[in-house]
Amino acid sequence: MATEAGRDVPVVAVGFDDAEALGLLADHLGWTSPFLADPDRRLYARLGMRRAPWWRVWSPRTLAFYRRALRRAPVPRPVDPASVDVSQMGGDAVVVDGEAVRRWLPRTPVDRVAPAVLVAAARGERSDGDVNGAQTESM
Amino acid sequence: MPRLLTDPVDLTGLVLADVRGGDPVDLGSLPGPAVLATIRHRY
Numbered sequence: 323m324a325t326e327a328g329r330d331v332p333v334v335a336v337g338f339d340d341a342e343a344l345g346l347l348a349d350h351l352g353w354t355s356p357f358l359a360d361p362d363r364r365l366y367a368r369l370g371m372r373r374a375p376w377w378r379v380w381s382p383r384t385l386a387f388y389r390r391a392l393r394r395a396p397v398p399r400p401v402d403p404a405s406v407d408v409s410q411m412g413g414d415a416v417v418v419d420g421e422a423v424r425r426w427l428p429r430t431p432v433d434r435v436a437p438a439v440l441v442a443a444a445r446g447e448r449s450d451g452d453v454n455g456a457q458t459e460s461m
Numbered sequence: 462m463p464r465l466l467t468d469p470v471d472l473t474g475l476v477l478a479d480v481r482g483g484d485p486v487d488l489g490s491l492p493g494p495a496v497l498a499t500i501r502h503r504y
Contacts, residue, residue, distance in 0.1 A: 331494060331495065331496055332491075332495040332496070333495070333496045333498060334486065334488075334491070334495060334496070334497050334498070335498050335499075335500060336477065336497060336498070336499045336500070337480070337499070337500045337502075338499075338502075339502065341478055341479075341480040342480075344480040345480040345481050345482075348480055348481060356479055356483065356486055357479065357480045357481065358477035358478065358479060358480065358486055359477060359478050359479075359480050360477050360499075364475055365472075365475055365477065365488065365497075365499060366499060368470055368472065368475065369470060369497075369499070370466065370470075371499060406502045407502060408501070408502055410501055410502065411501060412498070412499040412500045412501045413463070413499055414463075414496065414497065414498050414499070415470075415496070415497040415499075416493075416494055416495070416496060416497075417472065417488065417491050417493055417494065417495045417496070417497055418493030418494045418495075419491075419492065419493045420471065420472050420473060420488065420489040420490055420491055420493075421469045421470065421471055421472065421493075422469065422470040422472060422497065423467070423469050424465060424466070424467055425465070425466040425467075425470065426463040426464070426465055426466075427463055427464045427466065428463045429462070429463065429464070431501055433462065433463055434463065435463050435465075440496045440498075441496065444493075444494040444495065444496050445494070446494070
């Protein structure tokens with residue numbers, strides 16, 4: 323995604339693991355844009371990205387997705403699997419001048435919005451809920 | 462499908478370290494537009 327979208331829209335990745343582990347992941351992915359560490363999950367909290375209940379984390383669809391992903395591109399295994407917080411959800415946002423103006427909050431771990439949709443929204447192209455394939459809500 | 466929320470969230474005061482030793486990034490000063498992709502765990 324960084325290489326596709328980063329040509330005209332900056333894409334900043336954020337993870338909650340420690341910086342060293344995330345650095346290895348960034349190298350593994352060939353990520354060329356900024357990759358930030360948020361170990362206290364302050365950004366996650368501010369954007370409303372919470373932990374998912376177990377029935378969403380361990381759903382058959384999620385397990386199938388990760389099985390396929392591991393076959394395609396294995397990633398380094400954790401030193402201590404018990405330390406991995408699999409319940410923390412991620413998500414995506416468009417930021418304009420220091421404000422997140424659109425946030426996509428997944429309902430399951432594999433429920434992410436397409437990169438092309440994010441880039442289009444950031445460019446100010448059509449970004450209503452129907453076009454995004456997401457239900458629009460405001461809080 | 463993900464929920465799309467459109468109420469603005471101020472990112473002022475959120476300064477996060479770059480994982481490869483680059484300069485910390487102040488998300489409240491990010492020139493827009495930009496995409497923030499927050500991941501789950503690293504594995």
